[in-house]
Amino acid sequence: MSFLSDSGLPPWLIPLAIIYGAMVMVLLVPALRAFDRAETSAWQALWLALPGLGLVIITVLMMLRVMPAAQKPRLLALLAIVPLVNVLFLWLLAFSKWSKGSERPPQVAQEEPAKP
Numbered sequence: 001m002s003f004l005s006d007s008g009l010p011p012w013l014i015p016l017a018i019i020y021g022a023m024v025m026v027l028l029v030p031a032l033r034a035f036d037r038a039e040t041s042a043w044q045a046l047w048l049a050l051p052g053l054g055l056v057i058i059t060v061l062m063m064l065r066v067m068p069a070a071q072k073p074r075l076l077a078l079l080a081i082v083p084l085v086n087v088l089f090l091w092l093l094a095f096s097k098w099s100k101g102s103e104r105p106p107q108v109a110q111e112e113p114a115k116p
Helices: 002-007 013-037 042-069 074-081 085-095
Strands: none
Touching: 013 042, 042 074, 074 085
16 A cells, blocks of 8 residues: 555545446446357457547547646546546536646727727
8 A cells, every 4th residue: 555655646546447447347248248249250349449449548648638737636637538427527627726827818808999
């Protein structure tokens, strides 16, 4: 346990990874059985899974770039791919306090045109 305290990782990360791995297995095993019954090869199954895998990778890479600006640990970017947790996580991220360099510029008041 000293690794977790020395690395700065949150203590809930290991159980979350175990739960996520179990969720993946619960979804993956029936899908592979369905492909087996449909007499498709593993290469065809992989070809069908590539767009979804690419979307997951792109999501994580984008979140890895956003996390430092939000002053959050980069490991939290993995929450963006956990179903249902990602909605809550992105909502909390949107309304959390960000660093000064990432604040919106002040809005300039527009003057109304003079009426004749």
